[in-house]
Amino acid sequence: MYNIDNTIEHSFWNKNFVLLIISNILLYVGVYMLFPVLHSWITWRWGYSDLDASLVSALFGIGMFLPGALNSYLIDRFRRKKVCTRSILLFALLGILYPYAEHEWMLCVLRILQGALFGIALMVTGSTLVIDVTPSSRRSKANWVFAFSGALGMLVGVSAGLFFSSLLPLNSLIYASALLSGISLLLVSMIEICFRAPLEPPLFSFDRFILFRNIPPGINMMTIPFILGALIAYKNDSFFYLCVALGFIIFWFMPRAFKVKIEDRLMVIAGNILIAVSLYVLSSCSGIICTCVAGVIAGLGIASAMCQYLKIMIRLPMHCERGTGYNTYQLMWETGIMLGVNVGCFVCVSFGCSPILLSSLLCVAGVLDYVLFTHRYFRRRMKDRISTIK
Incomplete structure (x- = not known):
């Protein structure tokens, strides 16, 4: 339109x-x-x-x-x-x-x-x-x-x-x-x-709600907001989240040519490595400098992985399914945040420890899932679409 x-x-x-x-x-x-x-x-x-x-x-x-x-x-x-x-x-x-x-x-x-x-x-x-x-x-x-x-x-x-x-x-x-x-x-x-003139659509449908083709990569993507939610449950420091936001902004202003040249899998792997480094810094030292460094690194890592996952979830839908695919991404992102907050609180309350170890394990699981399944799933789906068009 x-x-x-x-x-x-x-x-x-x-x-x-x-x-x-x-x-x-x-x-x-x-x-x-x-x-x-x-x-x-x-x-x-x-x-x-x-x-x-x-x-x-x-x-x-x-x-x-x-x-x-x-x-x-x-x-x-x-x-x-x-x-x-x-x-x-x-x-x-x-x-x-x-x-x-x-x-x-x-x-x-x-x-x-x-x-x-x-x-x-x-x-x-x-x-x-x-x-x-x-x-x-x-x-x-x-x-x-x-x-x-x-x-x-x-x-x-x-x-x-x-x-x-x-x-x-x-x-x-x-x-x-x-x-x-x-x-x-x-x-x-x-x-x-x-x-635009009003239409007469059915009262209930999955259109603009959930695109089932996007659920497998969406589950893989949820590891990123889950980790962020766990950090929200664990780190009650307003300065830290401003530094994470700064990391997002730095990633945004990186040269586009640099981000385009990076291979898809490397974007996700690098993003999870940066998140893991941030978690290590948070767990190993304290102070305003460590908080700032950990926050900026976490922001860079989250933005890097988020960029690639969103690319997949936007390109998988057919032309008329773009809105549904994007809404699926939004819902799964928010779900990951909520799950991370609650599991993070559960770990802190029930075991008396930080959810840093759990988040680190999720970084590894997220990378393995992407390399072994999500990347192949995305490539296979895109090839099937090309062959169907031909």
Whole structure:
């Protein structure tokens, strides 16, 4: 789908795309700054253990899957931009209700509903609007930039939540999160896209939800966000996550020619090696310099591996399945984060140790899985597609 303005249509960094990227960063910051805040609040108010509080927070991730079968119906039956803005609006309004939750079940319902609304907003923006406002030849890059911006916003959000949780009361941080969501909503509402007549799609389908062809590499990819989630459960240092974000930015500004020349398997292997080095630095020494070095190295490693996995999950889908493939990536990334946080808390609470060893083992398992299975699976699928076209 093309924009009305032909000058914008052929530009990658056009106004609409930039608005979407900024909106995505702010939405992620608002979402993830509440994770450490709510965790502390749950343990304080209801006396939950760290593990129980993590499980309640993880309901957010489960909620993201609930509206999935309705995704295609929502964006084909209604105006896509309105579906997105109303989802973000409801997400922000529900967030304001946290201080008024008097029972545990109310908190659980709020987490699930917010997760569902966040899932809808991500689906509409990342799987649909980004494609609508981007030239057809640049859509793979647009998906990568959008995913990168979300990961960057997540890291900044976690850092902000950890930093301000000791300085500001819960209510102030909740209102700040809602304000960021509101600004994100405003930016999305400023986007100009072509009108498309509503269709009559089936109420339930897997379109814009899950692409089963992407699940095998997605499971392999989940080792990366799992490790990041385990670090979030273990390392309560806001400066560390800013350094991880800095590593992301450094990777972004590396010469494109350098990244393109690196062989696919080497990208994943190098990424996991860098993550393992970061874990070793974290476990072997302390201090601000070690934290900074470990964070930057972790950011470089996560971005490197993420780049290759996202490339696979965008190229595997057929042309009409791009949005579904990207949404599968988003859901599996968020699932990996939630699993990592909860398993990390379980290891810390049950065994009284850090999840560093588990994360290191996952680096090895992730590399072996990629080299022995995922890489071959991707090549075989792409050859089958070429032979089918011929």
